[in-house]
Amino acid sequence: MSRYNIKEAENKWRKIWLERKSFEVTEDTNKDKYYVLAMFPYPSGRIHMGHVRNYSLSDVVARYRKALGYNVLNPMGWDALGLPAENAAIENNTHPAKWTYSNIEAMRDQLKSMGLAIDWSRDIATCAPDYYKHEQKMFLDFYKKGLAYRKESVVNWDPVENTVLANEQVVDGKGWRSGVPVERRKLNQWFLKITEYADDLLAALKTMDGWPEKVRIMQENWIGKSFGAQFKFDLIGSDEQVEVFTTRPDTLFGASFVALSPDHPMAEQLAGDKEGFETFQAKCRSVGTSEAAIEQAEKIGFDTGHKVKHPFIEGAELPVYIANFILMDYGTGAIFGCPAHDQRDLDFARKYGLDVIPVVIPEDEDPATFTIENEAYTGPGKLANSDFLSGLAVDVAIQTAIKKIEELGKGTGVTQFRLRDWGVSRQRYWGCPVPFIHCDSCGLVPVPEEDLPVQLPDDVSFDKPGNPLDHHPTWKHVKCPCCGKDAVRETDTFDTFFESSWYFARYCDAHNEHEGFAKDKAAYWLPVDQYIGGVEHAVLHLLYSRFFTRALSACGYMDIDEPFTRLYTQGMVNHATYKDENGKWVFPKDVQKDENGHWVLVDGGASVTQGNVVKMSKSKKNVIDPQDPLDTYGADAIRLFILSDSPPDRDLEWSEAGLEGAWRFINKLYRQLMTAKEHMPESCDTTPESFSDSAKKLRSTTHATIAGVANDIESFQMNKAVAKIRELSNHLGEFKAEEESDYWAMREGYERLICCMNPMIPHLAEELWEILGHDTILADTRWPEVDESLLTSDTVTIAVQVNGKMRATITLPKDADKEMAEKAALSESGVQRAVGDKEIRKVIVVPNRIVNIVVG
């Protein structure tokens, strides 16, 4: 018997699918559409295992839905703008465009070798001017709608490289290349008004039941709607005021200080001339702009020496601090501190010797004796030591305090969001240019639509630090479209989340030159029925896309609010890490076990230590290039393995042994079918008049498998679907056929098995389908029908417990009554032994489930 020639067969089928344009689609109103979308890759150079996992999953969905008769759109493209291309340009002296496009070529070939059911005619790259020109138009429309504006905001600044640093480029508060402490710098930047939709984005989450609960919760927390009071403290010895926001106005009587963010406009003014302030500022500046960095930094404060009046207590004064843990972007950038009921305030108060006054007393505590030690009390209770609030419950006290603040004219109750507007400005070359012109006479002037796209110049140099667009000799110098005088282009480019916020719409009409997409085509395909991607995108990309969809609809581009009906977030692909004797990371392929079972370098045999199993990442070198297993074992094996063991939403540990197991299964199945086909009928077209008991049993397994696999695919439990396929193949392998109906059932079993595995391992499935004599191809074949009558059995085996411990199993007719079940249970020897001479107190019978005999 010939062996399965994986390479030959896989190439053959990929060619056939391509020639037949099996996965190219057009709008067809006679068919229900199904849009399955996997997050598009950044063209970093090579595909990684995360891609393999992502696209294996979307491919299962695409092929399954196609088999169900849907008009399936499953596109692919490239999130091609971004920082790594510029880094490569600096390091390898290549142009970002050249680097990016050659990466795309390489990765496209790699993806094609996976045999994905993709409509490659819709391939897009976001770095192409014919892609980004449409988003420049969108931006101008957003601007007209008042959804885009400019304001000052803080960036990480590298004083040596004279460049803005991404958070990623800040390592321990220092620039990654220069090694000098980063500074914060304020720049005028472009923003999109996502906060305009905060309420809507939040409310819609409630109805999005196609999304994982955890993602909805994360977005809910990210948007962070809260209700509180915004009010002003009068600054003593001045007619100025400090405005704060608080969700806990009820604790105002416990206030012991007021604190401002170091970025607060008043900070400089209140403390600028004080001794030590400069040192303090320098310390704050060195923390970086990321929220994690700020929150985790040691809490430090600077006493401005100024004081404010307590709004409720006549004559009481509170010191004004500047504190590094106050975020300028949240609320008003200033707070009042109530140490007894907020942990951060408590830590701060302990450090600077400020009062800790409990004003909320837990139910079971005595106000006279209740004190706070090292833990702030944030739970419910009754107010105390709080004048007109004393005795009230927290929620009532909050309302009462706000009412009082409003009566006093100091402030109001407000709804506050944690969500900030989306800063889209980047001071980089490899991004979409912001289509604006700065004119000394006319101010900010939008680039006229007929002048779009504003194209990136090709001749740029990365020798000089800073933004290449800014120091390009000619690019930015233009005539003002309004007055014709000399003017300069905006040199900021967009955040690359901009491109990924609408690419799903571009796929609907990928080659439209005149507009981003035709409205009717988008209306046919959108929203995406099933979106699949990494959980790391749970908030930013997914929230930006939801916002963008609303903004585009507001500007008349489309008529939907939500872009993704169902969302699935896959887990990561992990691998062990290795370090050599110098503590440097080492690739798994450079490591092997020696005869004593210790990890050593392949080259030289020096000792290596194994570290944690974590997400595959270039920086830790714990990566496996999918190309190696693709070449060795073929696409089906790698697809099967990556779908097999772990549930798709959980992290998966890459395993060579597991991959080999998948490969063995493929070969085994081929052999098994080649043997079996000798005896099976030519087709299943003529159904036998009667079936043997063994044929009946096999058929019931077959049909249960079809139903089970379909169910598992729909609920994204691909690992279980694979297990069921293996089980059926095991059954078929062990099946002893004796008569005609047995052979018929066997053929039916194999045919259905092949259809079931087609979404996962399509090359082998097509090959076996052909071997069975079909002149159709599986890519065009419908999902097999389930004969429901074969799924029900007339007997059921259930467990018998004695005092909750399993002692026997009994087989009963389905839906047998309680007496019958009880009788059968008590007649089992194992049960009698366990009961012994103890008294039977109760017998619990759950029909078709369990019998539990309680003795004592």
Add this chain to the structure above:
RNA sequence: GCGGGUGUGGCGGAAUUGGUAGACGCGCUGGAUUUAGGUUCCAGUGGCCUUAGGCCGUGGGGGUUCAAGUCCCUUCACCCGCACCA
């Protein structure tokens, strides 16, 4: 720090959603075939006890229940995100 998640044999995981814990696979052990090895096939495989059989067992502790991996309380460990990485 804040937010989200995960924890079941040597390993990845399954468990009809409160009802037979360990499906399916990897690994391992023994055997057969072939052999230079791999491949392939058969059998076994949670731990402990001397067996028919029994006891223990789902990160730890406590609880609810006839019955808990599943529900409640508490605790520990690890992983992910945090707005300029994509």
